[in-house]
Amino acid sequence: MKKFFVLILCIFYLLGIVGCFVNEKEEGLSDRRPMIMVNDKIYMDTGNEIPVEIDASAILGTITSSVKNTEIPTQNGESNFGNVGTQYAFYKEGLVVLLQNEWIFFEEDK
Missing domain, CATH: 1.20.5 (Single alpha-helices involved in coiled-coils or other helix-helix interfaces)
Structure with missing residues (x-):
């Protein structure tokens, strides 16, 4: 026993x-790479800080909603990393997002 x-x-x-x-x-x-949807396209975080000043007139908008970090955004202005209210703007061949007072480059997902 x-x-x-x-x-x-x-x-x-x-x-x-x-x-x-x-x-x-x-x-x-x-966990997915941080991403945001803008103009029906997904932009992926590169982790690269871009040392530029973006003019206020170049700001496209702000992150309006967020999904879980395991999901892919499905609406314009939506991210999977939170930061609702954060500004973003087009920059060269991608997008920059203002995270912790630094512009971070996001590349288009192809």
Whole structure:
């Protein structure tokens, strides 16, 4: 009887370890690159800071809504990284978004 009880405990222990491993793997794969939708196009964060001053007249708008970081935005002005109210503007072949007082370059997703 003692061996049976130990066997049951070992099975539960192994199931717990496997369950934690599967959960961690799924969470790691679910995060998407930060992105924003503007003019029905998705722009992806490059992580590159652009040292420019954007004129107020060049501002296209602000982030108006946000989806989870695991999702892709489906509406113009929507991001998957939060920051509702943050300004964005076209810049060269992409878009710049004002994050923490720095203009960050977003490239068009092709």
